[in-house]
Amino acid sequence: MELWEQIALGALAVLVLFLFRPGIKATFERSKNAEEKHWGTLALLAVVLISFVIFLIWSVR
Numbered sequence: 001m002e003l004w005e006q007i008a009l010g011a012l013a014v015l016v017l018f019l020f021r022p023g024i025k026a027t028f029e030r031s032k033n034a035e036e037k038h039w040g041t042l043a044l045l046a047v048v049l050i051s052f053v054i055f056l057i058w059s060v061r
Helices: 003-033 039-061
Strands: none
Touching: none
16 A cells, blocks of 8 residues: 555544544443443454454455
8 A cells, every 4th residue: 555545544544533533422421321331232242243253264264
């Protein structure tokens, strides 16, 4: 990848972070104030995601 493409990609990533920052901040605030924590759901999603990535790596070998 050329240097200008890497710079453009970095600038785009920073722009996306600035665009989504208010929503992410509000989500974290709601999560802090939530009565019930959903750690089981988070753990399940993490396991499914990791399993899927391992499957993809295994399938191309």
